[in-house]
Amino acid sequence: MTRSPAPDPARIRRGPLADERVLDLSSTPAAAFCAKLLGDLGADVVKVEPPGDGDPSRGRTTAGSGEGLAASPEFLYLNTSKRSVALDLDSPAARPLLAELVRTHDIVVVDGPDGRWEQHGLSAATHAEAHPGAIVVAVSPFGGDGPYRDFAATPLIACALGGWMHTCGEQGREPLQAGGDITDTVAGAYAAVAALAAVEARARDGVGDHVDVSALEAAITCAFFPSMLFEYHSEGIGRHSDYMTGPSFHVRCGDGWLGVNVLTEQQWETLCAFIGRPDMADDPRFATDYYGRLAYLPEIREAIETAFEGRTALETFHEAQLWRLPFGLVTAPRDALELEVHAARDYFETHDVDGVGEVRTPRVPFVMAATPSRPSPPPDLGADTEPVLRDLLGLTGTELDDLRSAGVIA
Amino acid sequence: MTAQLDLETRATAAPTEALPPLAGLRIVDLTQFQSGPMVTLIAGDLGAEVIKVESIQRVDGWRGGGRGERRWEKSPNFNWVNRNKKGITLNLTDPRGADLLRRLVAVSDVVVENYTPRVMANFGLDYERLREVRPDLVMLSMPGFGGDSPWRDYTAFAWTTEQMSMLCHLTGYEDSGPLFTSTTGGDPLAALMGTLALFAALNHRRRTGEGQHIDLSQLETATAFAAQALVEAQLAQIEPTRRGNDSPVHAPHGAFPCRGEDRWLALACRSDAEWRGLCEELGLPADTDGTHPMATTADRLAAREAVTAHVARATAGRDADELMLALQTRGIAAGVVVDGARMLADPHLAARGFWVVQDREGVGEKHYPGQPFRLRRAPFVDPRRSPFLGEWNEAVLGGLLGVPDDQLQELAGDRVIGTDPLGV
Numbered sequence: 001m002t003r004s005p006a007p008d009p010a011r012i013r014r015g016p017l018a019d020e021r022v023l024d025l026s027s028t029p030a031a032a033f034c035a036k037l038l039g040d041l042g043a044d045v046v047k048v049e050p051p052g053d054g055d056p057s058r059g060r061t062t063a064g065s066g067e068g069l070a071a072s073p074e075f076l077y078l079n080t081s082k083r084s085v086a087l088d089l090d091s092p093a094a095r096p097l098l099a100e101l102v103r104t105h106d107i108v109v110v111d112g113p114d115g116r117w118e119q120h121g122l123s124a125a126t127h128a129e130a131h132p133g134a135i136v137v138a139v140s141p142f143g144g145d146g147p148y149r150d151f152a153a154t155p156l157i158a159c160a161l162g163g164w165m166h167t168c169g170e171q172g173r174e175p176l177q178a179g180g181d182i183t184d185t186v187a188g189a190y191a192a193v194a195a196l197a198a199v200e201a202r203a204r205d206g207v208g209d210h211v212d213v214s215a216l217e218a219a220i221t222c223a224f225f226p227s228m229l230f231e232y233h234s235e236g237i238g239r240h241s242d243y244m245t246g247p248s249f250h251v252r253c254g255d256g257w258l259g260v261n262v263l264t265e266q267q268w269e270t271l272c273a274f275i276g277r278p279d280m281a282d283d284p285r286f287a288t289d290y291y292g293r294l295a296y297l298p299e300i301r302e303a304i305e306t307a308f309e310g311r312t313a314l315e316t317f318h319e320a321q322l323w324r325l326p327f328g329l330v331t332a333p334r335d336a337l338e339l340e341v342h343a344a345r346d347y348f349e350t351h352d353v354d355g356v357g358e359v360r361t362p363r364v365p366f367v368m369a370a371t372p373s374r375p376s377p378p379p380d381l382g383a384d385t386e387p388v389l390r391d392l393l394g395l396t397g398t399e400l401d402d403l404r405s406a407g408v409i410a
Numbered sequence: 411m412t413a414q415l416d417l418e419t420r421a422t423a424a425p426t427e428a429l430p431p432l433a434g435l436r437i438v439d440l441t442q443f444q445s446g447p448m449v450t451l452i453a454g455d456l457g458a459e460v461i462k463v464e465s466i467q468r469v470d471g472w473r474g475g476g477r478g479e480r481r482w483e484k485s486p487n488f489n490w491v492n493r494n495k496k497g498i499t500l501n502l503t504d505p506r507g508a509d510l511l512r513r514l515v516a517v518s519d520v521v522v523e524n525y526t527p528r529v530m531a532n533f534g535l536d537y538e539r540l541r542e543v544r545p546d547l548v549m550l551s552m553p554g555f556g557g558d559s560p561w562r563d564y565t566a567f568a569w570t571t572e573q574m575s576m577l578c579h580l581t582g583y584e585d586s587g588p589l590f591t592s593t594t595g596g597d598p599l600a601a602l603m604g605t606l607a608l609f610a611a612l613n614h615r616r617r618t619g620e621g622q623h624i625d626l627s628q629l630e631t632a633t634a635f636a637a638q639a640l641v642e643a644q645l646a647q648i649e650p651t652r653r654g655n656d657s658p659v660h661a662p663h664g665a666f667p668c669r670g671e672d673r674w675l676a677l678a679c680r681s682d683a684e685w686r687g688l689c690e691e692l693g694l695p696a697d698t699d700g701t702h703p704m705a706t707t708a709d710r711l712a713a714r715e716a717v718t719a720h721v722a723r724a725t726a727g728r729d730a731d732e733l734m735l736a737l738q739t740r741g742i743a744a745g746v747v748v749d750g751a752r753m754l755a756d757p758h759l760a761a762r763g764f765w766v767v768q769d770r771e772g773v774g775e776k777h778y779p780g781q782p783f784r785l786r787r788a789p790f791v792d793p794r795r796s797p798f799l800g801e802w803n804e805a806v807l808g809g810l811l812g813v814p815d816d817q818l819q820e821l822a823g824d825r826v827i828g829t830d831p832l833g834v
Binding site: 015016017019020037041060062063064065066067069070071073074076077078142143144145146147148151152153154156157158159160161162163164165166167168169170173174175176177178179180181182185186187189190191192193194196197198199200201203204205207208209210211212213214215216217218220221222223224225226227228229230231232233236237239241242243244248250252257259261263264321324325326327328329330331332333334336337339340341342344345347356359360361362364365366367368369370371 | 428429430431432448452456471477484486487490554555556558559560561564565566567569570571572573574575576577578579580581582583586587588589590591592593594598599602603604605606607609610611612613614616617620621622623624625626627629630631633634635636637638639640641642643644645646647648649650651652653654655657658659660663664665667672674675676677678680711738741742743744745746747748749750751753754756757758759761762764773776777778779780781782783784785786787788
């Protein structure tokens with residue numbers, strides 16, 4: 001399905017994790033993101049998928065709008081920098097192969113406490129005995145124990161129980177999930193971080209570990225404030241994410257939405273000067289703080305909308321930034337793809353995807369001076385079955401042919 | 411499930427003398443607010459020695475959230491994210507302060523900072539100069555838009571990066587403008603990717619002896635968490651946008667009112683079987699509401715609003731927690747929309763030992779979020795409460811760097827160090 005554009009030798013770099021081998025046995029977005037991040041940093045990631053339809057995310061080709069797509073955005077984003085092995089784990093003939101794959105990888109990513117790999121005849125305890133250096137990373141909605149362990153979840157549920165939802169939305173309306181299924185990627189990033197911590201401990205002690213990652217708890221660490229406010233002051237927070245303290249809010253301009261943001265008192269004074277209303281900085285009603293001014297939000301909003309009338313979001317953003325005001329552009333995806341700063345920092349890698357054409361995905365979101373890396377394209381299903389089983393597991397051509405005829409590999 | 415149980419048994423039986431993963435690592439932390447401090451929170455919980463540098467001229471901005479006497483010591487945000495750190499003060503605009511910082515870096519492994527790029531250069535403390543005193547230094551810089559960037563001097567905080575990462579565009583009602591997620595936006599997202607970069611750099615340094623500078627962009631880190639939408643925008647005719655609580659493939663999917671004021675249950679019905687189970691639990695007909703057919707997912711997606719109303723009428727009299735348990739027993743994804751009080755009282759989080767309980771003078775015993783992961787073998791450190799301003803000056807400057815007492819007194823007299831903020 002996919003292949004790289006003509007290779008540019010200057011771009012073939014190894015990345016900081018070039019010596020790590022990762023086996024991705026997962027089929028959830030959070031776990032897939034974990035393995036993808038390790039791969040984007042240079043680890044050799046082998047993803048095991050069922051022959052036939054492959055990873056379930058390959059089939060998720062419905063856009064948010066309901067439109068059918070030529071490929072799955074989820075699969076393409078969450079599976080860069082991986083090799084694909086198509087192996088039918090339900091077949092008894094696959095068990096020794098899976099055991100060998102597990103034995104030859106340092107980090108094994110699985111998706112949670114539902115026993116996916118126990119059902120394939122692989123006891124984690126047996127595995128730990130056979131390969132004490134292994135690091136097993138289990139990414140699950142609620143973690144490996146506790147009363148919700150086997151509860152079902154989606155990003156909507158993580159937003160609800162994780163504290164993102166109650167304060168998201170407008171006063172008097174229903175609470176909202178955050179966009180972008182972000183609790184999945186947050187859990188996946190934590191899993192990658194925890195995996196690397198376990199790698200450091202193993203380098204010192206020579207012993208692996210089992211990493212238990214809870215997506216619920218990951219979500220909470222990003223939405224800690226309501227619980228902290230209640231813990232300290234027994235106070236709740238209203239639902240008003242159309243504005244935040246400062247005040248900070250969004251203003252409609254001709255070419256899109258502008259984010260008007262204020263954090264410090266100095267920025268408030270600068271904002272008043274920036275919109276030609278230094279009198280507002282002296283107005284005793286506004287001289288409270290970033291909470292107190294929220295009582296006057298309609299009046300402040302009107303003054304700002306008047307000042308920005310007829311101006312574009314883009315020019316106002318740049319001008320405000322020259323005044324050291326932390327304004328933002330409210331980007332839609334197509335705006336984000338075109339931000340000049342992304343082009344200047346070479347943030348996107350272009351992959352040529354069969355049946356789709358060129359697709360851009362971001363590199364890791366930082367530049368490492370000594371160990372730069374670029375993502376490789378998401379793999380075609382089973383593209384690496386033969387090389388992995390032959391080179392890593394030492395299978396012969398005849399053995400591969402037999403397994404293929406039996407439908408165990410593809 | 412058996413696999414999990416096996417592993418727990420093994421972990422319990424194994425000797426527990428293991429040290430935390432990052433024991434022995436020393437980090438100089440020049441960051442404030444959340445994005446940087448959350449990097450060193452994770453590293454500190456994992457055993458790194460974190461020396462947090464503030465100044466009495468400019469304390470960490472997150473100390474601003476406290477109330478009452480000495481309120482800078484009573485900020486819930488600050489007190490959460492700075493546990494397991496040794497806090498010192500150094501006025502880096504004074505040459506003696508900058509010199510002490512260089513001496514500190516010389517005996518440390520890592521520097522983390524989240525200023526705009528001009529600030530560290532103005533202090534004379536940019537990577538090129540710090541590596542002169544510590545050649546294998548790993549330095550993580552976390553400005554809003556990257557250091558090597560046409561927007562390097564632009565300013566960003568949590569909501570700037572949330573707006574520019576598509577998250578606000580993707581969050582909202584179908585009929586509303588873009589909304590904030592109501593969290594601290596891009597800050598924790600920068601922290602997670604910053605930690606990932608730091609740990610990857612430590613991996614490389616361990617194998618090669620080579621340190622390096624990491625140029626992180628908080629715009630890029632926030633974008634990475636929602637970048638599936640970037641791919642969708644390239645494949646689709648229709649640009650991805652806000653859709654309330656709707657799912658393109660599941661219905662019902664959203665928040666449903668329950669008994670009490672502003673009580674809601676989120677629920678995602680992922681199959682026709684789950685739909686039938688939901689209707690059975692709620693005592694509703696599953697085939698139709700009397701007007702719209704609802705037996706199949708296609709039916710329900712076509713009549714989303716009617717389905718939502720049909721279900722909402724039945725949930726309104728139910729207790730959200732009881733209904734969550736009843737539906738989860740039937741395998742249906744359901745979760746209470748928790749506020750701060752309900753989150754703190756959650757039985758699952760309590761059973762998992764998620765909260766870190768710490769006593770602090772002037773504040774009392776409080777619960778703070780722990781880490782969302784556990785290593786079964788290598789432990790976290792025993793938690794130590796966040797530092798008072800300048801609390802570790804003597805231990806770090808005197809003890810670690812060997813600055814004599816009379817010099818410390820002189821530095822305090824000249825306000826290079828201290829324990830009380832100026833002009834709060």
